[in-house]
Amino acid sequence: MSRAVVVVAAGSGTRLGLGTAKAFVPVAGERMLVRVLRTVLALTEPTFVAVVAPADRLDECRELVASVAGGAVAYTAVVPGGADRHASVEAGLAALPDSVVTVLVHDAARCLTPASQFERVFAAVLASGAGVVPGLPVTDTVKRVDGDTVVETVDRSALVGVQTPQGFPLADLRRAYAGAARAETDDAGVFQAAGGTVRTVPGDADAFKITTRWDLGRAEAVVAERAAAASTPPSLDLRVGLGVDVHAFDAASPCRVGLLDFPGEAGLSGHSDGDAVAHAVCDALLSAGGLGDIGGRFGTSDPRYAGATGDVFVRGAVELLRAEGLVPVRVTVQVVGNRPRIGARREEMQDALAAVVGAPVAVSGTTTDGLGFTGRGEGLTAIATAVVRAV
Ligand code: CTP
Numbered sequence: 001m002s003r004a005v006v007v008v009a010a011g012s013g014t015r016l017g018l019g020t021a022k023a024f025v026p027v028a029g030e031r032m033l034v035r036v037l038r039t040v041l042a043l044t045e046p047t048f049v050a051v052v053a054p055a056d057r058l059d060e061c062r063e064l065v066a067s068v069a070g071g072a073v074a075y076t077a078v079v080p081g082g083a084d085r086h087a088s089v090e091a092g093l094a095a096l097p098d099s100v101v102t103v104l105v106h107d108a109a110r111c112l113t114p115a116s117q118f119e120r121v122f123a124a125v126l127a128s129g130a131g132v133v134p135g136l137p138v139t140d141t142v143k144r145v146d147g148d149t150v151v152e153t154v155d156r157s158a159l160v161g162v163q164t165p166q167g168f169p170l171a172d173l174r175r176a177y178a179g180a181a182r183a184e185t186d187d188a189g190v191f192q193a194a195g196g197t198v199r200t201v202p203g204d205a206d207a208f209k210i211t212t213r214w215d216l217g218r219a220e221a222v223v224a225e226r227a228a229a230a231s232t233p234p235s236l237d238l239r240v241g242l243g244v245d246v247h248a249f250d251a252a253s254p255c256r257v258g259l260l261d262f263p264g265e266a267g268l269s270g271h272s273d274g275d276a277v278a279h280a281v282c283d284a285l286l287s288a289g290g291l292g293d294i295g296g297r298f299g300t301s302d303p304r305y306a307g308a309t310g311d312v313f314v315r316g317a318v319e320l321l322r323a324e325g326l327v328p329v330r331v332t333v334q335v336v337g338n339r340p341r342i343g344a345r346r347e348e349m350q351d352a353l354a355a356v357v358g359a360p361v362a363v364s365g366t367t368t369d370g371l372g373f374t375g376r377g378e379g380l381t382a383i384a385t386a387v388v389r390a391v
């Protein structure tokens, strides 16, 4: 396992003033440390997790880690912290297996930090080989003071507020901690004091540190907002499209309808393979996105599409929709004509079309009671509707 997160959770939470170690204080019903563990133990790549806990709560902390980690508990360690954060980080670094190359150090008190921030920091350490801190621009005007007298305004464009996780090549960070004078207030400071380079990546407003009661209230509000957002139904921005296509029969061509071959049946004439069903589906998708039509998009005389199979156009329409932030939700297509008979192969056709559309496709068939060109067996009509949704 080449990457690890050290979660420092051994602080006493004096400023929060609840008389209990801060990492064990619940935020909207779930303890801060549990929230952090849920995030780091769900990272997509295997990650060793070392938790630095208050010395008098080690057993409780081990139980808590085991309950969140489940089968992954073998890739965790729980160790007692020290008198200050510096000592706690050192204890965490000492608990990591030798295979670890990149380490992130994270405050349990920043318990709402999203997984994306951990991934961003890991990626930046790997790409740069440097230390990496997430930072946010400073929004207040900042002044240097001498007692209660303002000395000057500091150029805030040159300032960032830094958060955790802070990431480093493990060997370099261990070396930096081993020789540190303990004057630094964060890991990047220790790293830099030892001659290391530190870069910043964008931080996240939700990665704020819970220090006071006010911060606790803010965290509860963020959790409530997330819950409300999660219960909002997916986008209701739905669009409907319509597509119709007609091809004449051509006994000399192979018959392909709805992406299926119909051996022994008369084929359909056309610049491509004449698959009226696929073309109607393509047009319905394009129409739903307000993206024009198959002729305009794929050029009926374009030599690239001579003999092209129907899936090429359907796939092309799906890609054009995706570029507009739209995805198919459902497609319906009706085949109008005497032959080929659809009934026996309906499911096969639905599956073939759905595999290209990326959403369910319903196929039905009908005749026109002997009337019109379809009734006389001169050609085949397909009528499709598509519903697409903004993502
Ligand atoms: N921390 C630690 N060991 C210490 C001190 C702090 O592991 N001896 C951890 C805290 O648990 C926290 C992070 O370092 O996750 C940042 O520290 P801070 O916000 O100052 O937390 P506390 O020290 O617990 O709070 P306070 O300073 O108010 O007592």
Ligand code: MG
Pocket (backbone or CB within 6 Å): 011
């Ligand atoms: Mg502290």
